[in-house]
Amino acid sequence: MIITKYPQKSDWKNLVQRPTLEKQNLKSLIAEVFDNVSKNGDEALRFYSKKFDSAEIADFRVSRNEIETVKSLISNDLKKAIQQAKSNIEIFHASQKEPINKIETTSGVTCWRESRGIEKVGIYIPSGTAPLFSTVLMLAIPAKLAGCKEIILCSPPNEKGEINPTILYVAELCGVTEIFKVGGSQAIAAMTFGTETISQVYKIFGPGNQFVTTAKEMATEFGVAIDMPAGPSEVLVIADEQAIPAFCAADLLSQAEHGADSQVVFISDNQKFFEETLNELKSQLQNLPRKDLAEKAIENSQFILVENLSEAFEISNLYAPEHLILAIENSEDWTSKIANAGSVFLGNYSCESAGDYASGTNHTLPTNSFSRSYSGVSLDSFLKKITFQNITKQGIQKLGKTIEIMAEAEGLFAHKNAVTLRLNQINQNN
Numbered sequence: 001m002i003i004t005k006y007p008q009k010s011d012w013k014n015l016v017q018r019p020t021l022e023k024q025n026l027k028s029l030i031a032e033v034f035d036n037v038s039k040n041g042d043e044a045l046r047f048y049s050k051k052f053d054s055a056e057i058a059d060f061r062v063s064r065n066e067i068e069t070v071k072s073l074i075s076n077d078l079k080k081a082i083q084q085a086k087s088n089i090e091i092f093h094a095s096q097k098e099p100i101n102k103i104e105t106t107s108g109v110t111c112w113r114e115s116r117g118i119e120k121v122g123i124y125i126p127s128g129t130a131p132l133f134s135t136v137l138m139l140a141i142p143a144k145l146a147g148c149k150e151i152i153l154c155s156p157p158n159e160k161g162e163i164n165p166t167i168l169y170v171a172e173l174c175g176v177t178e179i180f181k182v183g184g185s186q187a188i189a190a191m192t193f194g195t196e197t198i199s200q201v202y203k204i205f206g207p208g209n210q211f212v213t214t215a216k217e218m219a220t221e222f223g224v225a226i227d228m229p230a231g232p233s234e235v236l237v238i239a240d241e242q243a244i245p246a247f248c249a250a251d252l253l254s255q256a257e258h259g260a261d262s263q264v265v266f267i268s269d270n271q272k273f274f275e276e277t278l279n280e281l282k283s284q285l286q287n288l289p290r291k292d293l294a295e296k297a298i299e300n301s302q303f304i305l306v307e308n309l310s311e312a313f314e315i316s317n318l319y320a321p322e323h324l325i326l327a328i329e330n331s332e333d334w335t336s337k338i339a340n341a342g343s344v345f346l347g348n349y350s351c352e353s354a355g356d357y358a359s360g361t362n363h364t365l366p367t368n369s370f371s372r373s374y375s376g377v378s379l380d381s382f383l384k385k386i387t388f389q390n391i392t393k394q395g396i397q398k399l400g401k402t403i404e405i406m407a408e409a410e411g412l413f414a415h416k417n418a419v420t421l422r423l424n425q426i427n428q429n430n
């Protein structure tokens with residue numbers, strides 16, 4: 001737990017560092033996995049599944065029979081909860097559909113965009129320390145709404161070579177087309193190159209640990225797109241004296257429990273409230289089943305007392321958190337101060353877990369300061385926007401001269417000719 005009281009502005013940059021693994025070692029390990037999978041396909045996947053997941057896998061593909069069997073293993077309460085979350089996520093993501101908007105930029109020149117679902121997508125579902133079946137909802141629902149034809153899912157197997165049953169249940173519920181028992185960087189390599197069993201995809205989605213995130217970054221070097229770097233979870237809480245220490249402590253721990261390399265940041269402008277929250281956090285931590293992981297994450301986490309809320313927002317923007325909680329009075333009035341954040345939770349009752357599971361927003365979000373430049377997953381992430389134009393005879397007459405002048409100025413006479421020939425033909429026929 002790193003506690004800093006009233007830091008100088010010059011020290012702020014030291015407060016916003018993440019506890020990441022040494023990038024060069026990570027990259028060389030992943031480069032080896034990519035090389036092996038690209039050359040040896042399924043055989044390499046078998047080698048890494050044994051090495052990293054202690055799993056012997058004969059067939060990576062989950063069979064229809066395995067999918068049918070899990071239905072009876074899920075309780076009715078869990079099925080109902082999943083149904084409510086699914087409905088909210090569908091409503092929110094369906095609302096992101098854009099109507100086709102035809103715009104006449106010059107009379108006779110009409111431009112518009114149409115969306116097309118990316119045909120083949122791969123979704124990665126983390127399952128190293130916890131089976132994140134909620135991530136299936138977050139990725140498969142927008143993929144389906146976007147009209148993606150092939151949605152393949154990869155998730156790590158346990159030592160018996162099985163995928164968590166709830167992951168399988170949700171995948172089937174949301175229309176995933178194929179499911180494979182493979183995790184970590186080897187899964188990302190498989191979706192990048194394709195193997196005998198696993199199809200190559202056009203874009204890879206999903207969160208994961210630092211191995212998975214580095215592998216996704218490497219996939220882009222081989223022409224496969226990714227959603228964004230969505231690595232170890234983070235939350236930054238800004239709280240004033242009207243916040244509730246127990247709530248803030250619980251929110252901080254909710255992200256700390258994801259993994260030892262998660263990080264949480266707590267910023268307050270009120271000394272008494274600050275101390276109360278630290279005490280509350282220490283006491284709640286003792287009762288968590290994942291205490292060991294959360295404790296390690298808290299060791300690398302920042303607790304900062306500031307002079308005022310304006311400073312809190314400046315530090316938050318510098319940090320660029322995945323999740324930002326504003327436990328402050330009239331929180332909605334402060335949103336214009338936010339420059340960088342993946343997803344924001346306003347007031348004392350918008351707990352971050354709501355966004356993780358069921359409110360409707362997407363939980364696949366940029367970490368490690370990437371919220372400076374990336375958005376979280378949305379319907380758009382699964383779409384390409386194709387532009388169209390329809391230019392009439394009248395339109396090219398109005399625009400032609402401009403194109404000719406610009407093409408000539410760039411020295412591109414074939415471009416100019418494409419207009420001139422048309423203008424000449426129109427003039428001859430008039």
Ligand SMILES: NC(=O)c1ccc[n+]([C@@H]2O[C@H](COP(=O)([O-])OP(=O)(O)OC[C@H]3O[C@@H](n4cnc5c(N)ncnc54)[C@H](O)[C@@H]3O)[C@@H](O)[C@H]2O)c1
Pocket residue numbers: 052053125126127128129130132135156157183184185207208209210211212229230231232233258259262322363364365366367
């Ligand atoms: N940013 C987001 O949107 C978001 C959302 C959900 C979860 N997360 C994060 O996802 C992560 C999930 O991590 P996880 O580990 O539980 O599951 P995971 O599925 O991401 O990773 C598990 C896999 O990592 C590989 N692995 C483990 N140790 C390795 C090693 N030493 N060398 C090479 N490969 C190794 C194994 O193949 C294993 O199958 C957490 O950090 C969590 O915070 C982020």
Ligand SMILES: N[C@H](CO)Cc1c[nH]c[nH+]1
Pocket residue numbers: 132134135232233234255322356363364365
């Ligand atoms: N908080 C994670 C995103 O960083 C998402 C998640 C899934 N399940 C629980 N939490």
Ligand SMILES: [Zn+2]
Pocket residue numbers: 233254255258356
């Ligand atoms: Zn979470």
